Amino acid sequence: MSLMALRERLNVLVNSMFLEGLLDQQFRQLQMLQDASSPGFVAEVITLFCEDSERMLTELTKLLDQAVVDYQKVDAYVHQLKGSSSSVGAQNVKLACIQFKQFCEENNKEGCLSALNMVKHQYYSLRSKFDTMLQLEQRIQAYDSEQQN
Amino acid sequence: MEEVKEEGEEMDVNDCGGGGLEVVRVLVVDDSPVDRKIVEMLLKRSEGIFDVVSVDSGKKAMEVLGLNEIEAKPPNHDDQKIDIVLTDYCMPEMTGLDLLKAVKANSSSRSIPVVMMSSENDSERISSCRAIGAEDFILKPLRVKDVQRLRTYTVPIGPMSKRGSKRKLPIALIAESNGAEARPLLAKVAAFGSAVFLTLNFWRSSVMSSSCN
Numbered sequence: 001m002s003l004m005a006l007r008e009r010l011n012v013l014v015n016s017m018f019l020e021g022l023l024d025q026q027f028r029q030l031q032m033l034q035d036a037s038s039p040g041f042v043a044e045v046i047t048l049f050c051e052d053s054e055r056m057l058t059e060l061t062k063l064l065d066q067a068v069v070d071y072q073k074v075d076a077y078v079h080q081l082k083g084s085s086s087s088v089g090a091q092n093v094k095l096a097c098i099q100f101k102q103f104c105e106e107n108n109k110e111g112c113l114s115a116l117n118m119v120k121h122q123y124y125s126l127r128s129k130f131d132t133m134l135q136l137e138q139r140i141q142a143y144d145s146e147q148q149n
Numbered sequence: 150m151e152e153v154k155e156e157g158e159e160m161d162v163n164d165c166g167g168g169g170l171e172v173v174r175v176l177v178v179d180d181s182p183v184d185r186k187i188v189e190m191l192l193k194r195s196e197g198i199f200d201v202v203s204v205d206s207g208k209k210a211m212e213v214l215g216l217n218e219i220e221a222k223p224p225n226h227d228d229q230k231i232d233i234v235l236t237d238y239c240m241p242e243m244t245g246l247d248l249l250k251a252v253k254a255n256s257s258s259r260s261i262p263v264v265m266m267s268s269e270n271d272s273e274r275i276s277s278c279r280a281i282g283a284e285d286f287i288l289k290p291l292r293v294k295d296v297q298r299l300r301t302y303t304v305p306i307g308p309m310s311k312r313g314s315k316r317k318l319p320i321a322l323i324a325e326s327n328g329a330e331a332r333p334l335l336a337k338v339a340a341f342g343s344a345v346f347l348t349l350n351f352w353r354s355s356v357m358s359s360s361c362n
Contacts, residue, residue: 026290033190041190048182079239083268084183087290 003143010136013129020092022126027089039144043137046130049088053123056081060116064109074112075104081119092122173303177203178210178236178248179266184289188235188266191296198300202231207243207251210236214258216251231261232303235296237289238267238274246278253282262302266291 001009017023034041056077063074082097084090096119103111175192179185185203192199204210211217214231234252238245245265252258262284267274275286284302287295 029290029292030187033187033194035194038190038193045183045186048186052182076241079268080181083239083289084181086268087181087184087187 001139003140003147006136006140006143010133010140013133013136017126017129022090022092022122022129024089024091026086030088039141043134045088046134049084049090050127050130052084053081053093057116057120057123060119064112064116069107069109069112071104071107071112075101078104078119090123090126093119093126096122172200173198173232173300174200174202174230175299176210176213176231176234176236177201178205178207178234178240178245179203180205180237180240184237184266188291188296191291191293194293195296199296207236207240207245207248210234210248211243211251214252214261216255216258233284233299234261234263235299236263236265238265238269238278246274246281249278249281249283264299264302 014023014027018027030042030045060074060077060081063070063077078097078100082094082101085093085097096115100112100115100119103115177185177188177192179188182205185205189201189203192201202213204213208217214234234248236245236248245267249263249265252261252263259282263282264285264287265278265283266287266289268289270288278286285298
């Protein structure tokens with residue numbers, strides 16, 4: 001696939017993610033911060049976000065698996081996840097976290113479990129597209145490196 | 150780390166700090182690795198003005214500031230000196246508010262400006278931080294304009310001012326920030342201005358009436 005075709009495919013992918021609500025304008029802000037001196041910035045942020053999110057989702061699953069749920073700890077993790085998803089522009093994940101926090105405040109275990117499932121669903125949908133995005137970015141950068149050499 | 154520009158060297162038009170200014174060393178405190186990464190990049194994109202030290206907890210921030218000893222002492226080396234602290238509010242164990250209190254309670258660090266970051270636009274939280282001595286309260290996610298104004302908290306406004314001492318933002322920059330806390334502040338400035346005007350007029354009237362009698 002040519003460089004132009006790769007870039008086009010990446011643009012189509014990112015635009016579709018905006019249209020589906022997976023991403024919001026904060027992601028555009030991150031893209032604008034990336035430049036020639038930091039060509040991997042967006043990829044680094046996405047990687048950090050995914051690692052951090054999966055860690056938090058694992059902890060949330062464990063906490064909600066307990067007979068007696070510590071809602072304070074659950075809320076703390078949801079707050080963190082809401083924050084990081086907001087920072088990267090992961091809109092649907094952020095919105096799912098807002099709903100989750102509501103159930104935490106109500107100490108509603110069933111609600112929290114349902115909300116956790118929704119957060120996971122939104123996160124993994126996003127993660128799948130992020131994986132494709134990163135693969136395309138890597139191929140584009142490989143092309144750019146070849147052209148510079 | 151950003152290069153320090155030489156005195157008198159021309160700055161790019163995108164620079165916000167003007168030519169020949171010292172690099173500002175910022176201590177970024179945030180438990181979120183994602184947010185730390187983004188803030189570091191925002192500071193880096195401010196054209197060489199900021200040198201960044203980032204830590205993931207209030208406790209580590211205390212170590213960097215030399216406040217983790219029983220008798221706090223200022224850092225020994227010049228490269229440890231922090232010009233401004235930019236801290237998240239919500240952190241486990243030691244919150245940003247705890248860190249702010251610790252910085253302001255200690256004579257060796259009291260003059261270091263502290264700017265809070267938070268994802269919550271909570272007016273009580275903002276008021277309490279300002280009352281303890283926070284210079285500003287910035288809503289996350291941060292933008293370029295948010296980090297650009299950090300410099301205003303460290304640049305002296307005149308010969309009588311100390312570096313890092315508390316000072317007001319220009320009205321335009323205050324108005325640019327979050328509306329909820331900007332309006333009360335603007336109202337206070339307007340009220341203060343009115344009070345000065347009325348006091349001066351009262352004094353003037355008193356002087357004139359006594360001179361006529």
